[in-house]
Amino acid sequence: MPKGFAPDTTSPTPEIATVEALSADQLKVNTIELENFRLKLPIGFFFNGRRLQQFSLKPLTGEIELFIRRKMKARLDLHVKFAQLFSQTVETIGDCSVPELARELSCSPEQLFQRMWFADALSILLNMRLAKQEGEKIFLSGQCPQCQRMTKDDEYTYHDLSQLEVNVPQRLSAPAIAYTLDCPFNILEQGEDDEAHMARCFHLRPLKLFEAQKLFSTGDASPGLTSLLLMYQLVCHLPGIAEYADLKGGIMNDDLYVRMGERDRRQLIHLSEKLLQWGPNLRISMECDNLMCGYKWEQAIPWGSLETFLLGLDSPA
Ligand SMILES: [Zn+2]
Numbered sequence: 001m002p003k004g005f006a007p008d009t010t011s012p013t014p015e016i017a018t019v020e021a022l023s024a025d026q027l028k029v030n031t032i033e034l035e036n037f038r039l040k041l042p043i044g045f046f047f048n049g050r051r052l053q054q055f056s057l058k059p060l061t062g063e064i065e066l067f068i069r070r071k072m073k074a075r076l077d078l079h080v081k082f083a084q085l086f087s088q089t090v091e092t093i094g095d096c097s098v099p100e101l102a103r104e105l106s107c108s109p110e111q112l113f114q115r116m117w118f119a120d121a122l123s124i125l126l127n128m129r130l131a132k133q134e135g136e137k138i139f140l141s142g143q144c145p146q147c148q149r150m151t152k153d154d155e156y157t158y159h160d161l162s163q164l165e166v167n168v169p170q171r172l173s174a175p176a177i178a179y180t181l182d183c184p185f186n187i188l189e190q191g192e193d194d195e196a197h198m199a200r201c202f203h204l205r206p207l208k209l210f211e212a213q214k215l216f217s218t219g220d221a222s223p224g225l226t227s228l229l230l231m232y233q234l235v236c237h238l239p240g241i242a243e244y245a246d247l248k249g250g251i252m253n254d255d256l257y258v259r260m261g262e263r264d265r266r267q268l269i270h271l272s273e274k275l276l277q278w279g280p281n282l283r284i285s286m287e288c289d290n291l292m293c294g295y296k297w298e299q300a301i302p303w304g305s306l307e308t309f310l311l312g313l314d315s316p317a
Pocket of ligand 1: 295
């Protein structure tokens, strides 16, 4: 078994292994510059007891370029677009070719990518951009929050994408984190002393690609409500109460939430937000070019327009 892989436990699909979970107290996340984390997935595919993180990309051929120009403008959902794109451009994951890995997991290559972690998908996208000639150069523009002046990169003041930071969780043998409740509670409305229905621990897993768009486009939801809905999405298992899942196939819902203690509610939401930070931080430090101001802020990387981002039409006008 290659060095650095987890011991042999079974996690048959990119879905969650339901028993293996690292305790939230033992969670360690390293922050690594993208330059030193090239062609690696921050979370990875968990398959046959291994965590597959290394991947390779096909060269950016004219065919792939045309595919990006013609197909990536379509008004498709983000996960569909990414899955189509990665099916064309990712060559291997771990030591398997993409079709091999998909076959092993009984799905198509597109399904394989649709179900992948959002953090991993963003990493593939960034690596595709970095693989291009001078792909690390990016020209940003943004309005200074202090003096409102527009600051725009030019050929001297471009930013370097390879300096983005990536948060990489360590020691995972499955993509799941266990949170032990301070105040265990009964999941049924009646039966206070019923041991078989006592919730003592929840498992949470990272956000999947196909869930991301839905979560971030919840219109007028406040940040607090979005965090709550994120937590509902990420809670993936209630150990010891195997049969429990609500009608929508999820675990967490309003009925359970209202039975939890205040500290547990807060901690679960906090842990979900920490899980959402795994993967690349898509913000880069920008400095106001008004010398009297010089304010620094974190500017978002404009990756949403895939054609421009990947093929680099973002040179200074
Ligand atoms: Zn300013």
